[in-house]
Structures are given as structure tokens and as C-alpha cells.
Amino acid sequence: MISGYDELNEVQLEAVKATDGPVLILAGAGSGKTRSLTYRIAYLINEKKIKSSEILAVTFTNKAAREMKERVENLLGANIASLWIGTFHSICARILRAESAQLGFTSSFTIYDSDDQVRALKKIISILSVPQQLYSAKMIQSRLSRVKNQFLFPDDLDSESGDGLDEYLPQIYREYQKFLKENNAMDFDDLLIKPIELFDQKPEIRKKYSNKFKYVLVDEYQDTNRAQYLFIKKLVLGHRNLCVVGDEDQSIYGWRGADITNILNFHKDFNDARIFKLEENYRSNGNILQAANAVVGHNTERIGKNLWTRRKKGDKITVYAAQNDMEEAKRIVDVVHEEMYTKKRSFSDIAILYRTNAQSRVIEDELRRNAISYIIIGGVKFYDRKEIKDIVAYLKLIVNPADSISLKRIVNFPLRGIGDTTISKIEKFAEMENISLFNALGRVKEISSISPAMGGRVIEFFNLISNYISLKDELSTVELASTLASETGILHHYQTEYDQYESESKVANIKELFQSIEQFTEERIKNNMESGLASFLEDVSLMADIDSWNNSNNAVTLMTLHAAKGLEFPVVFITGMEMGLLPLQRNSADISELEEERRLLYVGMTRAEENLYLSFARSRRKYASFVQSTPSLFLDEIPVDLLSYTPASREALPQKSNRGKARRKKIQSYFETSDENQVVDDTYKVGQDVYHSTFGKGKIMNLEGSGDKMKITVHFQDEGITKKLIRQYANLSPIEG
């Protein structure tokens, strides 16, 4: 018997012991969800004598997986290396590596990130001659990803309905999948889809995994999408030992295809499911919890729960109204100092949250000026930096020579005098010969339109990579990476091609990469796991920013509200509480999107243990100019007696409005009256004459959309051209008469 079950409350203990059959744990914020899950795994192993290799636990981040594993090991006092625990993506990747041959891939397939996807799509779009002006590759990528997350295939798509892109989508989808297969690559979405396909096509493989994983646990179930749902459903077919944990109020990934109905309808899928509600919050002071409850209580898409705490009420929530974003940042710094001196906080007790990454800049500047150390999660990811991606692309090509996206990324970097034209010729040749682009490089001499001099350069590159391919099993990953960086001249390039400051930071990043490879290898070897180059690359692809964060750094943490999920801090700032920002403008018109914005705020508020500071700015720099804004309607949803306004802000807050219809009307009117574009909207009509500074006089042919993003098609007589312009940037002026 493991000790410590007295750490659990009654409901938690019941939930831990309900091991067999479907179980839904509705766990409010700070209700000891992780603790319950941890004990449940320990209980299965220790009391029910289930082997750790027979348990599958799915978490939302790799960091959560690592922490949970450590906690279970501490409870058991034993190593549980054979427990499968990780994100959907990493678990699926692991299955796919093992079964890749069944799907016509090799086990060293490459995982394409969204940048790679866009590059691939660009190529396909040009081949299929999809009107590029109308649909950017980026837009198509997100559309396609959404479709794939819903486990839809080209044939499932209705090419007639919706906008013009639907006409092309099935075709793009087919070509894109074909391209991926030729490159021995899968994208993020394939990682989820392919296992399901495999389970459907080969029932014996489904059974194999079903039998292996006798107990399945899924955390953050409210953020699963359809593909993830199907994967789990097929996996537990037969034994049905499935335990899902989630909180519908914390569902914040709808935009990524997460389907809140997965959790709302769990009891319909499994009608004998036992449901446990964890409603006691151990994290936040009373006032904070009450405020958070009040906010999320305005939502309709919820099961509903009554989250309560025995903790003291604590301080009121401070609301600060700043003139502009700089002042907001200054105020944050003041309060950070105040918290440190009066309450003896350390930097690591403090988190500053915001809706969009762009907001961090001003705050960072102010923190730096005041010598407050901070770490920032998100923004430009470490592995997304150019200098890192370049080296990683070399490594990817070495592991998987079929990967033409990585090849094209580096074939002329550092500059080798091999340009686009040459590559297109080789690509054409590869297609004709039905060989990979890499193999075509080796046969460049057979292409008559390429000069011998040029061919020589190509061969040199081909030999370079071939050499590394044969070396890859002899050298360790670090050795490979560092030799590569100096031999190819990448290091030299970054040392010389930039100004000193930039150059130093880029070189430092490259060194950091080497270090993290070493760290990874050590860690993996220690745990008796796959440690080679391929596994490092997979780790890199599936790594989230939060995964490498640890709170032991003595620094203030800056991150988006999304990234804050699952974390807790004594002191939390939520900044930019303005209409248009939180809720974000484009997510405010649709009621269910507005509700997701509200949940996002709820997630942020419930991160705070003792002190919560909310702030907004009346004016904020956006792009290159200042925009005025009004306070977020969400502020209005917090009972006034829980708030303490900084003096200046009281008059800036909206009047408390009536409940019900009046309030909803108010939400709408915010967008009707406060959006000044609406007022200007009748400036532009079809047929209207306009003037443009570069194109001269023109006539409006068509209008699409509204507001800043309105697309205006104008025919310019003088130039004899027709252009589609976005209002925000177009700088058109109407001509009277």
C-alpha cells in the first residue's frame, strides 16, 4: 500500500479507485486534477497489479508528461520507464515509427511543421494553378489542417459549398498527401490520422494496441479534436477502461479543431460512465475564485459546476487603467517591486499574461530597463530561429534524404551558387525519372541544360551530404551537428555576415543547440530510451515552448494565456483587457467564439493563488500607429465588490449593466458603435470613384468583407489594371461626384 492517500479528498479517492470501465472526471481549476491522475496511475500499478507497460497516459504537453511520470515514480519509489506517457502527437509518432512499413513509410520519416507544410503547399498550388492572389498558402494550410483534424478525407469534402477555395481543396489535399508520401514525411495532423487509418485497415494492429494498453487515461480532454477522440475510442474498444479528465470551462483550443462536445457528450458515448466532479479548489484565494466563477458563469456552453474554496478571501483584485501600453508596463514593474518588498516575493512567483505574443515587447522593454530578469515563453520558438532551423534541416536531410523541403532549404545555404532555376531543372528531371530530388542531384550530369560548372557545384553538395549520411551511425549526434556547422560554413556565415550583436546571439544559439543535443542524448541513455539522431529530430518537432521551461529560474515569466494552462503562480498579471484584444476582435462576433475568449480569461484568472492584477490601456500601439480602445466587457462581469480600482480607472470603466438581454445587447452594440470602421463603411460603394497615391484614379468594381479587412477591387483607368486591395493598407480616398 502506498502512503499518502490521505492527501486525497473523498471524491478524488473515489475517482482514483474507480479503475474499470469508462470514467469522466470533471475537474475544476486547481481542484487537484494532476494529483488524482497521478494517484490513479500509482493505484493501478500498486493495488491492481497492472504492469506499467499496460497503461497509456495522454497529457497536453511533454512537460506535463515528464512531471506526472516523476510524481508517480516518487509515489511508487520505482522507475516506470515502460509506462507510455506523452502528448497525443508523441504517442502517435511512437506507434507510427513502429508500424511505418504498414503505411509505406520508413521508420525515419520526417515530421513536417507548419512552415514545411506551407512550403509544400506553395509548390502544389503552383502546379495546380490555384489562383494565388485569392488564397495564400498559409490560409490553405490552416484550412487543410482543420479538415484533417476532423478526420475528413478529400472525398468527404463538398467542393460546391462555401467559398471558392472549396472547389480546389479536395484536389490540393490529394496532391499534398501524395507529396508527403514521396518525401517520406508526415505533418502534425497525419500523426493523429494515420494511426486511426491503420487501426481501420488492419484490425489486428488495433487489437495489438488495445490489448497492450489495458488502461487508458486522457488529461485535458476538453481540448481534444475529432481525430484524437477517434483514436482513443478505437483504442479502448473491447475493455473500455478509459478515464478522461477535463474541464469544459478551460477549453481554449477550439480554433485548432478542439471539439468541446467530446467532453460534453462523454456520457452519451459511454452511457454507463461514472462521473466525478472535483469542485474544491485548493489553489486560489476566495476573491479570485469568486471573480473567475462570475466571469465564466456568463457562458452557456457548459455543464456547470460549483467551484469553492476554504481559503481566505484574500486581497481584492486590482484593476488598473493605463493611458497607453507603455504606462501599463510601467505600472506592472511598480507592482512587481511592491510585491517583492512588501510580500517578500521572488521573481519566479510572478507571471505576466497576455492574449497575443506581440504584447510582450513593451513589457519586456520595461522589465529590462528595471533590471528585472524574466523569461518569455512562446513568440519565436528556439527551434524556429533561422540559424537553428538551418542546422536542423541538414540533420533532417541526412536522416531522410527523400525530404525535399529540407533539401531546398539548405542547398544554397550558405551560398553555393545553386539558385532557383537550377533547382527547378533538377526537380523536373527528378519527376521525369521518378526519383527523389536528392538522387537527382547525384545524376545532375545527365541534365543537358545545366552547365558542367554548375553541375560540379551540385555534385559537391551531393557528395557533402552523402558523406554525412555514411557518417551518421559512426558519429554521435552532437559531433555530427558541430562538424556540420563548421564544415559547411554555417558557423562562419553567422560569425561574419551580421553585426556584432546579432552575430553573437546567433552563434550563442547554435552553441545552445549543441548543448541541448548533448543533454537530450544523456537523458535518453539514462532512461534506456532511443537516443539517436532520428529521435532527437522527432523530439525537436514535437517540442512545445513550455516543455523546456522550469520554474526554478529566478525570473518573472511572460507568456500567452494559452501557454499558461496548467500552471499556477502566487501573483498573476493579466494585461490588455480591452475590447478587440481580450476578447480578440475577430473572435467576438460569434457567440461561441466569444465564450472561448471568456474561458481564456477564466484560465488566466485561475492561475493566480494570492494576487491578481488586471489592466487595460486606453491607447495601444498596433502595427505602426496608436489605436484607441475601451475596457473589456469581461471586466464588467466581475462583481464590483471584488475589485479595487486604481483611482484613475474608475471613470474609465463601463457602467455596470443589467443582466440578461440588456447585457447581450451591449455586447453587440460594442461592435456596432465602437467600431469606427462601421461609420466609414458607406464611404465605399461599388461604382464609386477613388484615388490611390500610386495607381491614380480608379473605380470600385467589388467589395468583400467589412471593416479594416474589407477587400476592395478597383479598376485603375490610367494604368489599365485591376487590383484587389485590403482597406487597412490601401490608403484609398474617395472622389466626390
Added chain:
DNA sequence: CTTTATGGTTTTTTT
């Protein structure tokens, strides 16, 4: 054929 300059376009959240 490659490199550089110019001008047009663009920011939501992320595995």
C-alpha cells in the same frame, strides 16, 4: 543565373 533592391503585404492563440 544569382544577388540585391524594391515594393507589397501583414499579426491570434500552437501540437
Added chain:
DNA sequence: AACCATAAAG
């Protein structure tokens, strides 16, 4: 302000 695609220069 920064990034990308295309056009002109080398």
C-alpha cells in the same frame, strides 16, 4: 517594423 515575392542589377 519586419517579412516575403518579384523585378532589376551584376
